[in-house]
Amino acid sequence: MLLKVESIETYIEQYHILQGVSFEVKKGEVTVLLGRNGAGKTTTLRSIMGLNAPSKGKISFKDKEIQGLPTYQIANLGIGYVPENQGIFADLTVEENMKVAMKKQDEQTMKRQEWILELFPDLKKFWKKRGGALSGGQKQMLSMSRAFINNSELLLVDEPSKGLAPIMVEVVMNAIMELKKEATIILVEQNFMMASTIGDRFYIIDDGMTAYEGDMNVLKEDEALRRKYLGIA
Template sequence: MSELLRLNNIETYIGQYHILQGVTLEVKKGEVTVLLGRNGAGKTTTLRTIMGLNPASKGSIVFKGEEIQSLPTYTIAQKGIGYVPEDQGIFAGLTVEENMKVAIQKENEETHKRLDYILNLFPDLKKFWKKPGGLLSGGQKQMLSIARAYVNDNQLLLIDEPSKGLAPIVVEKVMESILQMKDQTTIVLVEQNFMMASTIGDCFYIIDDGRTVTTGPMKQLKEDEEMKRKYLGIA
């Protein structure tokens, strides 16, 4: 599989704090790459750095052969990277329909096909099409956030903690949806729920104290009890 995204020794500061101190990873087209690590390890900052929200102070980010680390966030988004933030990032005062319209960069036949696909994947969004986003349940808000990132022709989706705060039955629905979406796009997933991460992921990177410490196929990590205990706190 061809390389879609590469981070080379990325360092990022937030204020005076040196959050990322050497993150290197490679994302192959058509795979789900999972970023794992304890809380505060730098996983969310890695996604935000890719999007230019927390600019890198050192290193390079290469997307489809082009360095993007110095570009503004809106340009990075236009190049085909969709972002689902940890806090979902929807507009609570807008309806589901309006949230989707705001997200669409270019309205064309392909966009309509993607919208139809995502509404079939998340029928609750179609059901509450005219309902304000702020009145949706937690799971429905997460579905809307994912739909907003997917509706454009993005070659890469960055999804941060999609299971956070959701009931187990809703987590299963979100997991099933992402599994279907992986046939259509490449995904970088940050996820604390190891069951979900190990079911969806093709490969993993573990980040610890702002550095990439190990990587490999997800099957390898599932069988490595010592590594899970050491870096993830899974007994």
């Protein structure tokens, strides 16, 4: 088991956001966290990264407990994070954004950058363009590329299709399918078509707690379950 989250509880100021979230992530799979808006999915990713430290529970990455560690140490263990707001530097060029994200500029990192630019040709085309001037889809590509440039073993990807045109959703979806060959992924995604196409297993978070889990094919076939927890047919 690559990652194990056990009964974590997380507060943001006085608000008790997570009240018992548990799930496991197997190496090589895409694990999808589903739930209605405000259920606690983003807070779960931020808790894993130490951005909102859990007050209770345990998070283990490769059998090492990481709850309570500072975010930079968690990242150095091999966990990359693509936040919902993309987290790129608007005033830096695409090239500069990539360089800032690199832990080192060795041969392996440069080869990975070449692979990323083949995956996202738009980034190569706009290599000298400022991040803030990119389209929404291009910003998402850059955010994902920054998270993967250091060969992260686990990628946390939050709402990659949010606000994107359908054609860009398809581009991002295909990119995640390619990234899946290189890394294990935890995906938070409201677009069920995208989530169900990419995901291997799912966990539904409802009111800050893990409510249901299973193989993604089960959820595809269970309309009543989708209606109950996701509000979709």
